[in-house]
Amino acid sequence: MRILMVGHYPPHKGGVANHTDSLVRELRKRHEVYVLTYGPIIPRDFERDAVYQVKVPPIFGLRGILFALLAFLKIIKLHKKLNFELIHAHYLGTTSYAGVLAKRKLKIPLIITAHGSDLDFMSNLPLGRYFVRESISKSNAIIAVSHYLKGKALSLGAKRVKVIPNGIRKLNSKKAARKYITFIGALAPYKDPETFIRLAEHFPTEKFLVVGEGPLMDELKSRAPSNVEFLGYRGDVENILAESKMLVVPSLREGFGLVIVEANSLGVPVVGRAVGGIKELIRDGKNGYLFKDFDELVERVELLLDNKKALKMGRIGRRIGERYTWEKVAERIEEVYTEVLGEGHDDSDKHAGRR
Incomplete structure (x- = not known):
């Protein structure tokens, strides 16, 4: 054709x-x-x-x-x-x-x-x-x-x-210690990165990564606590995810949520807001968790900080990710x-x- x-x-x-x-x-x-x-x-x-x-x-x-x-x-x-x-x-x-x-x-x-x-x-x-x-x-x-x-x-x-x-494209990540709670996406209102910054404030002993750029960048940097690092736009998302304990997707609307599948394919569980296409990609309690409000988000993140639970969800996520070639x-x-x-x-x- x-x-x-x-x-x-x-x-x-x-x-x-x-x-x-x-x-x-x-x-x-x-x-x-x-x-x-x-x-x-x-x-x-x-x-x-x-x-x-x-x-x-x-x-x-x-x-x-x-x-x-x-x-x-x-x-x-x-x-x-x-x-x-x-x-x-x-x-x-x-x-x-x-x-x-x-x-x-x-x-x-x-x-x-x-x-x-x-x-x-x-x-x-x-x-x-x-x-x-x-x-x-x-x-x-x-x-x-x-x-x-x-x-x-x-x-x-x-x-x-x-x-x-x-x-998803084939992702070949480096081997690295999983030490970050990560956000990947446009720094725009509909992606709600403000909620991610608020989450970092709630977990001051955890390290948080913000990957992406957009109109909210300066505002977020000005109010983010010291445990948040901003990386800007990155083309090597697989290396970012290789160092991530979990991915947080707080979007207020999302047609699909490709980064969820990318994270799962690398064994990273995802906590995502229960909206749009996110609800189709996260099987609650299997490859990650869904949340509806901030209190529920905090609860889900606390559960995933249990390393054994995160590893089990990561294994399930890898199997799910194989379907999206x-x-x-x-x-x-x-x-x-x-x-x-x-x-x-x-x-x-x-x-x-x-x-």
Whole structure:
């Protein structure tokens, strides 16, 4: 197949970019895969001829709308040269709407993956809701990375949604003593790193690590106790987890929670808030604990500080992590491609929302 991926992609950081990068690497073993992403960027040398960009200003709101329009025009131009068989857009909203416009013009199928904040955040904005609903109704297939997101998509008009979780890349960590309680994620309000800092205050004899960057960085540093270390963004998450007793995920919303699976794959138990996709990844009392409020979080962390309990949960987590390989994820996505291409397509969008 000749496939065009549309959305965030390295050198961009974040969950969607990492997801798309891993999926593209796996699909390229069997298919021609090209990428259209937000510019300005400098593509990596090994794929310089396969990654295209639309340069848009870094202004929230305007950036996405301009991308939708300019990416649509770019797709038309690229299709004349490369003749794509399908478009796979990542993130419901303005990104996927570029695919909607291109599908209407080119009469080729459009698959969209919902990743989380698109349905949790974008769909609540007046204009964003329009882009999300149009994308859902005009797509040939919707993929959601969790059953939680599937429910959101169905509530917004999707007819049928295929749940295919994120995969994890193979992590080869160093051997190290487990000495930290760790937070990994964007330092943004919806990730609730403030609760993690409050937790550090409650356990002054434990060492806490904050891995990530974002708008709350300065504020968190100014009020964090001395037992908290800030590392900023790190690309070697496996080495961070190798030194972690446990991972804490206090997010207020989460479509999937890839770092949970990454932690489990390395034998690290996870304590996560009982919201969104987190509830699907943590089997309470097996590979970690769920919590609803701060008192319950403290209680769960105290339980995990019992080393024997943490080791047992870590072993279970490793077994669970083995199920989330990119080989398996790519195979399931290829099945969606094959099904959509086998249905036949016209400009009536009669297959919208089909698996």
